[in-house]
Amino acid sequence: MRQILDRIADKWSLLVIALLDERPLRFNELRRTIDGISQRMLTVTLRQLERDGLVRRTVFPTVPPRVDYELTPLGMSLHATIQALVTWTEEHQQEIAAARTAYDADTRPSQAVSADDAL
Amino acid sequence: MRQILDRIADKWSLLVIALLDERPLRFNELRRTIDGISQRMLTVTLRQLERDGLVRRTVFPTVPPRVDYELTPLGMSLHATIQALVTWTEEHQQEIAAARTAYDADTRPSQAVSADDAL
DNA sequence: CTGCATCCTGTTGGATACTG
DNA sequence: CAGTATCCAACAGGATGCAG
Numbered sequence: 001m002r003q004i005l006d007r008i009a010d011k012w013s014l015l016v017i018a019l020l021d022e023r024p025l026r027f028n029e030l031r032r033t034i035d036g037i038s039q040r041m042l043t044v045t046l047r048q049l050e051r052d053g054l055v056r057r058t059v060f061p062t063v064p065p066r067v068d069y070e071l072t073p074l075g076m077s078l079h080a081t082i083q084a085l086v087t088w089t090e091e092h093q094q095e096i097a098a099a100r101t102a103y104d105a106d107t108r109p110s111q112a113v114s115a116d117d118a119l
Numbered sequence: 120m121r122q123i124l125d126r127i128a129d130k131w132s133l134l135v136i137a138l139l140d141e142r143p144l145r146f147n148e149l150r151r152t153i154d155g156i157s158q159r160m161l162t163v164t165l166r167q168l169e170r171d172g173l174v175r176r177t178v179f180p181t182v183p184p185r186v187d188y189e190l191t192p193l194g195m196s197l198h199a200t201i202q203a204l205v206t207w208t209e210e211h212q213q214e215i216a217a218a219r220t221a222y223d224a225d226t227r228p229s230q231a232v233s234a235d236d237a238l
Numbered sequence: 239c240t241g242c243a244t245c246c247t248g249t250t251g252g253a254t255a256c257t258g
Numbered sequence: 259c260a261g262t263a264t265c266c267a268a269c270a271g272g273a274t275g276c277a278g
Contacts, residue, residue: 145239145240146239146240146241147239147240158240158241159242162240162241162242178240181239182239183239183240184239184240184241185239185240186239186240186241
């Protein structure tokens with residue numbers, strides 16, 4: 001069960017599942033939308049999601065080739081939960097940012113505690 | 120927002136938040152309960168959660184020292200979502216296991232695709 | 239008991255080049 | 259377009275020793 005949680009609680013997997021909610025997307029559509037993901041990580045992530053039965057991969061034998069990725073029913077059942085997590089993050093990011101600032105001010109007045117601050 | 124998602128979508132953070140639901144726990148209680156976590160990772164995880172305002176750390180100046188960790192209101196608001204994720208995982212682990220077996224049988228009939236199988 | 243500091247290793251993941 | 263293969267750097271994370 002921990003191995004499943006690890007898989008699902010992966011930042012790229014989360015984003016991919018969140019994005020495939022509306023409609024199937026092609027490889028490069030995902031690549032462009034998920035700013036910062038490398039081709040390699042997108043491939044790896046999609047393979048894992050496919051293996052776990054969360055995403056279906058459909059190859060169109062055309063030239064140039066075309067591959068669609070879409071959520072399976074299992075994937076869609078997970079999407080609701082994922083979405084709740086994303087929504088929570090959106091709603092509370094101000095509080096978290098404030099908590100970080102307060103924490104850093106209390107404990108390390110003149111030094112950043114992590115590189116997160118630079119993002 | 121991605122940095123926040125990365126933080127909470129961490130396997131150790133998820134487990135810690137899930138465990139602190141019932142009552143405050145001491146450092147070594149958490150350590151014993153979360154099988155496989157090292158002292159270092161528990162410390163790091165708790166510091167991050169504290170910095171993000173999700174967990175409150177309380178030091179009792181006794182001998183020997185005692186430190187309690189408990190969810191803040193913000194942490195508790197996240198717990199519901201986390202719990203939904205954990206519940207989903209419990210409910211669907213059979214399907215995922217089956218999907219993995221089917222995937223491996225189709226694509227790599229005689230070879231494991233990852234070390235997950237050994238867990 | 240609850241940590242922090244240090245060292246060291248394995249894995250993750252980015253960059254690049256090549257293929258169907 | 260949609261990948262695979264390779265190399266390599268960065269970082270996560272374990273082990274150990276020490277401190278309050």
